[in-house]
Amino acid sequence: MFVRGELEKIERKVERGERLTRDDGEKLFACHELSWLGALADFVRKKICCDVVYYNVNCHVNLTNICVSRCKFCAFGRDVETRGSYAMTIDDAVKLVEEAAVDPNLTGLHIVSGLHPTWTFENYLAxxxxxxxxxxxxYIKGFTGVEIQHFADISGLSVEEILRRLKSAGLQSIAGGGAEILTDRVRNLLCPKKATADQWLNVARTAHKLGIKTNASMLYGHIETLSERVEHLIRLRELQDETGGFQTFICFPFLPKNTALERDIRQTTMWDDLRTMAISRLMLDNFRNIKAYWVMLTVPVAQVALSFGANDIDGTIHRENILHDAGATSPRSLAEDEIIRIIRDAGRIPVATGGNA
Ligand code: SF4
Known part of the structure; x- marks a missing residue:
């Protein structure tokens, strides 16, 4: 339960630019005053980023959906022999990008994939x-902290060496996925085979040390508690204090369809999505960019999220696969002029990032 006086104290802190505590975060999650939360997050967003909203013209490349991890929340990963499994060749990947590059405004690739049981690190590097x-x-943004840790595990190389080799091959930044919820309890229950919370953070820390920017994310709306959402945000905020290397934070609502949790967990409501967006903006006081990922939120909710702390709406994508396997109802791609219209209608100024958001 929250008490109005306590919320007013939080409001004063935000207005003075003071950092919110773990306790403040928990009070915000207990609060049901959505429009108040949105206005507060919007105040901070405006102070940090003015009215600019970033987007990019990009192409998603998912090299394979065959994955040894088989996380319970994932509808994309498959075993080798399962129907629908695939593994691209290099020619397949080149063909996909050639197809997307018909658009002269294409500026970036986003490469994330399953943890293939027989591919070596050199396969991915190629x-x-x-x-x-x-x-x-x-601009090539690729691989999550989970994939980078997997490459280290299968190659025997250090995370630092993996990152150095990827960087010299042309990788410019690291994708934000795989963070899920950064607590051992949640990861042991949902994804015990992949990078732990500490390993995920270590990949980000190492990348930042090498001058490679990374994104961060939070997958919420499954088995985590609201306190664990706050814990997750605080762990990211602490690392950002240390390195300053996170570029963008992305809120991912869990989509249960076709996952092992489909029968037990219902999809988040718009109300939860908007409050989580707003609280993320308020708690992550050292992150400049908060992304409303339209694929998961849906386009209308992502547009409204621009008034709940978000200043980025992701990109055109070309052909989204991962979340459509989990029943995403949004389109598989968006035309650039539609993204611009969505941003302008929300009273903001669209700015293309050049692929690096
Ligand atoms: S979330 Fe990633 S690591 Fe987990 S099963 Fe899906 S593709 Fe594999």
């Missing part, structure tokens, strides 16, 4: 090398 050589003008 995709980056080839795509960078063939499309040198495209």
């Amino acid at each position: 995709f980056v090398e080839t795509l960078h050589q063939k499309f040198p003008a495209l």
